């Protein structure tokens with residue numbers, strides 16, 4: 001994506017070609033004025049039943065949407081390109097444009113065209129932009145994924161020291177469609193992890209962040225980054241903007257927020273105010289997420305573990321897909337949220353687990369909860385649309401049904417004895433929302449509801465006497481029309497005479513062309529006035545019909561007016577209860593998540609994990625939830641495996657398990673399953689294991705498999721090294737590190753050396769719990785020297801020259817690779833397999849005949865010490881060069897270069 005342009009929300013610039021020439025039509029003049037005031041957005045300009053786009057906007061939209069580009073009039077001697085989208089399909093087109101990264105300014109007609117006509121035949125209908133549609137500010141169900149939050153994330157930055165090396169970021173994120181609003185602060189390293197966790201639909205940054213050389217690569221990777229003028233991120237006015245949005249005197253009520261958090265929060269609400277043009281969504285007050293309250297998982301790890309989607313980008317096959325048994329959209333969103341942000345607070349985790357356990361034990365309550373919730377609508381999103389005056393009758397019905405479902409659920413679950421806090425609290429919120437509102441909505445709304453309020457006929461008969469009177473009049477008039485049609489047919493002798501209606505003519509009499517002649521002759525022409533001749537029909541009106549029409553129209557207008565008044569009144573009643581409704585919606589989502597995780601646990605035999613503040617990591621009979629599910633479809637059992645990375649008694653450092661074994665034996669599966677079990681446990685879910693005891697993990701790192709990152713110009717090996725560098729630099733003793741085949745992407749000895757040094761670093765410096773899978777069997781020798789390193793291997797059997805995988809993890813080291821057997825299983829031609837066997841035998845023979853055993857090489861000796869200084873000056877220079885290197889201050893690329901330099905010098909030394 002190219003570098004995004006700053007969006008001037010407040011101070012529009014004048015585009016060079018926008019200077020109106022002498023003879024512009026008034027409409028075009030108005031268009032240009034509005035377009036100029038909304039730079040950076042495609043302008044949807046309302047004209048009757050269409051949104052029209054002109055000039056470059058038309059060209060962009062017609063290309064993006066595949067719709068016809070036409071022209072309308074001229075401007076500066078050139079045809080004006082134009083294209084249009086019909087109102088009834090505008091959501092669909094908006095969705096496609098937003099998905100492509102465009103922003104759209106929706107410009108509506110603000111008065112009836114008849115009002116404009118009163119000012120003179122040339123005057124244009126008043127129009128203005130009523131809303132800017134951007135990826136992070138969507139509210140329509142048709143534009144949103146019901147199962148995902150759509151966050152708008154504002155990022156503010158502050159440099160703490162005068163030299164500007166220590167940088168902090170304030171983050172504020174809002175899901176406008178549900179009102180959720182959170183803030184936190186983090187450092188540069190955590191910034192990427194936080195963005196990866198939130199997966200925002202749109203990111204707001206200041207101009208200066210947008211052009212910061214260090215951050216440009218980060219912005220480039222993200223789908224929708226909106227740079228904004230300095231005023232939006234001005235920290236001096238931030239507090240005022242934030243408090244005025246919430247109409248409170250001070251931000252103290254939001255908790256102790258840092259200045260940076262307030263700046264980010266103010267930027268987010270300012271953007272919402274400006275894009276919603278005065279409408280305020282019902283946002284919750286900003287809730288501060290304590291630093292380090294969630295497990296940090298960087299983007300690479302999330303991708304590798306396929307948490308929210310698979311490596312190919314699909315939800316199907318991801319962990320989320322595998323564990324999602326929720327029955328409501330809000331529940332599904334909350335589950336995704338929890339999965340992407342596992343907790344680190346053991347009490348909060350236990351609280352969630354208690355709720356799941358309660359529903360695991362109480363089968364009846366679980367079934368009842370799930371069936372009741374399945375019928376509950378998306379309360380939070382309906383509420384937001386109502387508050388933004390974008391709601392329709394079906395949103396009111398959603399509120400009605402949501403409240404009713406909440407009360408029924410609270411009644412049904414009252415029977416649960418000693419309900420855990422999480423459930424008791426949720427039920428409290430379900431009860432708190434006023435049932436009288438649902439009752440009122442129930443009485444007011446009819447059974448069949450239109451999508452938009454202007455279609456009318458949504459208020460139930462008998463609810464409002466005045467409305468009923470007008471409807472009767474309207475319907476009565478319709479009967480009169482039918483009677484009139486019969487009378488006219490009789491009077492004219494034209495049996496096929498019809499009275500019809502359309503938007504252009506209103507009511508009219510229609511006869512076939514054959515019958516038209518006598519209508520145009522006396523005496524009938526005294527009654528029937530000719531209006532229109534079509535190919536087969538001729539249309540007339542009459543004074544009587546005109547009068548009737550006026551009567552019908554005014555009765556229908558009055559009825560609709562009354563319905564709209566009732567609609568507004570009901571909306572106001574809903575908004576007045578906005579907070580209670582929002583909390584009730586959240587409570588329903590929490591009950592959905594707890595009961596659905598219980599359903600999952602019961603269905604798949606998951607166990608409650610014990611999560612505490614120790615450094616334990618002991619899993620008994622753990623399984624990979626996704627692989628197990630996939631295998632079960634073909635009836636293949638999954639082999640459960642134990643793992644224990646707990647520190648030896650008294651030690652404060654975890655163990656490392658070094659896993660060797662042939663390809664396809666299940667190493668990667670074992671590695672991943674341990675990471676997934678930790679994530680599930682800390683998000684508050686039961687886990688696929690017989691038992692699990694996990695000391696809270698604060699950061700999870702995983703480097704699994706190899707993938708090129710061509711978009712960023714990094715080779716497989718480079719990606720691997722960058723990710724490994726991040727792990728070695730950042731993992732502390734509370735981290736869990738999963739490393740799979742480090743060093744595979746380069747020459748054998750280089751790779752082996754890097755893997756060797758990495759294990760040593762993890763053991764001695766990071767002291768974290770780790771799982772390390774490798775094909776370098778030489779590494780197993782390290783266990784002799786590193787006390788917390790344990791060798792395990794994947795058990796295999798050889799049977800008639802073929803390899804059989806048992807998928808069992810046992811102590812010890814693999815004796816061989818079985819690469820050729822696996823290649824045979826994969827279907828390599830027999831001739832290639834036979835040839836490979838010959839080559840392997842030769843290589844193994846030479847290896848045995850080699851003068852030096854591998855362990856004797858100084859580099860790989862367990863007790864490796866630098867060689868004694870040589871008296872030769874070239875050696876001294878080399879040693880000095882090594883001493884001058886400070887790996888902690890080097891980027892991975894610099895480290896690689898230094899290594900290559902040293903090797904080159906070593907070669908030169910050898911030649912001398």
Ligand SMILES: Nc1ncnc2c1ncn2[C@@H]1O[C@H](COP(=O)(O)OP(=O)(O)OP(=O)(O)O)[C@@H](O)[C@H]1O
Nearest residue numbers: 637638639640662663664665666667668669670807
């Ligand atoms: N515990 C298990 N029980 C049953 N089947 C398993 C188990 N672990 C792995 N498998 C099966 O073996 C396949 C290969 O597993 P995996 O990719 O983990 O092997 P690997 O040793 O990492 O292989 P490679 O070294 O080639 O990457 C899986 O797709 C799965 O079908």
